[in-house]
Amino acid sequence: MLFQADPETDEVYAQMALQPVNKCDKEALLASEMGLKQNKQPTEFFSKTLTASDTSTHGGFSVPRRAAEKIFPPLDFTMQPPAQELVAKDLHNVSWTFRHIYRGQPKRHLLTTGWSAFISTKRLLAGDSVLFIRDEKSQLLLGITRANRQPPALSSSVLSSDRMHIGILAAAADAAAKNSRFSIFYIPRLDEGR
């Protein structure tokens, strides 16, 4: 599986190559699953769809409290106010630095300096999402997913969700029949419904 970022839109996605297996390969499949479990490191993440004030030139980024506490390095609360510099790499290996400060009444986590440069460079708008990942080395990774700017005016009879699934199943069945490989793409919408 590959983690990628589209060079045009900069959206993060995962590409997975799926290999159909028959019953003879069941042992190998189980073995690889065991390997995955052993490899598994607790990589934590959070994503948030950007609000109007998150993307406006007037303010910074309001970080959900739990998200900041889970993903960001702990602040030194003896400082007044508690603040630190965050560095996060996007999937093009470009580093972005933000000032992370905890202030306000009531107190809240904010990203200030560096945030507007990120917003404008990536051309993010309200409704788009940002994704922060803390990997196994405690490095911060940063990704974005853009909102659907132009909801497709297609009639549901042309491209319904059901027919989409039928298409995927057909592709999988065809690959299985020929015992060949096929790929699927996954664009995360990790904070839907939150």
Add this chain to the structure above:
DNA sequence: AGCCATGCACCG
């Protein structure tokens, strides 16, 4: 106008 700080008030 851009950027950062502060506090109100809404909403679950």
Add this chain to the structure above:
DNA sequence: CGGTGCATGGCT
């Protein structure tokens, strides 16, 4: 009642 979106004000 806690959390955060938003309006507002100051400073450059």
